[in-house]
Amino acid sequence: MKLIKMKSSWLLLILFSILISACQPTGLSQLDQASTYAAQTKMSMPDVTETPGTKNTSEAEETATPTTVPSPTATIGPVGPSGFPDNVNPLTGLVVSDPEILNRRPVFVKVANYPTTGRPHAGLSFADMVFEYYLGATSNRFMGLYYGQNAEQIGPVRSGRLVDPQIVSLYQGILGMESAYITISDHIFDILDNRVVNGRSTCPAICDDGRQIVISVFADSEEMTKYTTQRGVENRRYNLDGMVFDMAAPPNGESGEKVNILYTALNRGEWRFDEESGKYLRWIEDNTGGGIEMIPLVDRITDEQLAFSNVIVLFAHYEEYTEVMHDIFIWDNQAGQRALIFRDGQVYDATWVTPTRDHPIQFFDQDGELLPLKPGNTWISIFGLASDFEEDDGEWTFRFALP
Numbered sequence: 001m002k003l004i005k006m007k008s009s010w011l012l013l014i015l016f017s018i019l020i021s022a023c024q025p026t027g028l029s030q031l032d033q034a035s036t037y038a039a040q041t042k043m044s045m046p047d048v049t050e051t052p053g054t055k056n057t058s059e060a061e062e063t064a065t066p067t068t069v070p071s072p073t074a075t076i077g078p079v080g081p082s083g084f085p086d087n088v089n090p091l092t093g094l095v096v097s098d099p100e101i102l103n104r105r106p107v108f109v110k111v112a113n114y115p116t117t118g119r120p121h122a123g124l125s126f127a128d129m130v131f132e133y134y135l136g137a138t139s140n141r142f143m144g145l146y147y148g149q150n151a152e153q154i155g156p157v158r159s160g161r162l163v164d165p166q167i168v169s170l171y172q173g174i175l176g177m178e179s180a181y182i183t184i185s186d187h188i189f190d191i192l193d194n195r196v197v198n199g200r201s202t203c204p205a206i207c208d209d210g211r212q213i214v215i216s217v218f219a220d221s222e223e224m225t226k227y228t229t230q231r232g233v234e235n236r237r238y239n240l241d242g243m244v245f246d247m248a249a250p251p252n253g254e255s256g257e258k259v260n261i262l263y264t265a266l267n268r269g270e271w272r273f274d275e276e277s278g279k280y281l282r283w284i285e286d287n288t289g290g291g292i293e294m295i296p297l298v299d300r301i302t303d304e305q306l307a308f309s310n311v312i313v314l315f316a317h318y319e320e321y322t323e324v325m326h327d328i329f330i331w332d333n334q335a336g337q338r339a340l341i342f343r344d345g346q347v348y349d350a351t352w353v354t355p356t357r358d359h360p361i362q363f364f365d366q367d368g369e370l371l372p373l374k375p376g377n378t379w380i381s382i383f384g385l386a387s388d389f390e391e392d393d394g395e396w397t398f399r400f401a402l403p
Helices: 008-019 035-043 058-063 164-170 182-195 221-230
Strands: 107-112 129-136 139-146 174-177 196-198 206-208 217-219 258-262 268-274 279-286 293-296 310-316 318-322 325-328 337-343 346-353 362-364 378-384 388-392 395-399
Touching: 107 164, 107 221, 129 318, 129 325, 164 174, 164 182, 174 182, 174 221, 182 196, 196 221, 217 221, 258 310
Parallel strands: 107 174, 129 378, 174 196, 258 395, 310 378
Antiparallel strands: 107 139, 129 139, 206 217, 258 268, 268 279, 279 293, 310 337, 318 325, 337 346, 346 362, 388 395
16 A cells, blocks of 8 residues: 655645635634534534444445436536536536526535434435535534535535635525524625525525424525525526536546545545446445444435545645634635546546635646546545545545644
């Protein structure tokens, strides 16, 4: 097994990011951790204190099948970074059946990964993009982006975090969440204003299913668009140029058929490339049997395994204020940070850039050219700059570390 080390240029970027940390987005003046807030977050963590062994997953592998969620069709040729046809989604490179759906802001929804009793999640297979990041206290959370198609049930919906308005602003979106700690909530509303759909009181946009518990709140992306329009948000087609899509894989990729995502030893995700579908299938940890077993992660709407065309691990600076309060430096990354892009069973070393605060993340190859993604949906895992990774015969393992 060979350890893949960052090049010296990347180390310089890391040092530069740390030196400028005081200039980064939040500007928070009140960062005291509320004890009830921390307690709520810790209550949702896995109740395991020892690292269990890993069970044989062959039985689970035999039962897993690729997702068959109805989706738009692939474009004929390469598209982007601008000049997208009216019927092509600029966030997937796919033709949509009704171009009218693109005449709105993208809809973002916060989705809980913990407590595990909220699994399987609802609606993630309908997302154009999913962002995954570390929350603290061993937990991570997802945020789905819905633009080219809707989902009637997305969730369980959970609270907002400091990084959310940065990501949402890049895509001119609206944000659905279930409350947030007061300091974080103020920060989110300061940036997004009436583009926030906050909590079950907004039903039918975000509703409780009747159980009135932490994992009983779900969103409807179409209703969220209607709700924000009624509140005065201008839902029209915005300029989302910046990404490039091509069915043909770029040359010079390395083998990348499996991706292990380890936010902690007990918080694990896996992507395994499926030749038949041409997509990466998602697996997730299950410790109900006393040890860790990786099982297919399905969408409760379809009961089919999540399948994504692109899996991206990007590195960014995390600023830790408390154990469960972090910001992530996504804005103002014109200089670029490292990313690894997986598509078609291959991996590509890339640089991710945010050219402005209101345009999508762009990905460049080692020659400074835009790197095309495979047309379809994209999953992005955000890792700290100190994170490490290794490769062994096409299997890549990423271990999260701050900052």
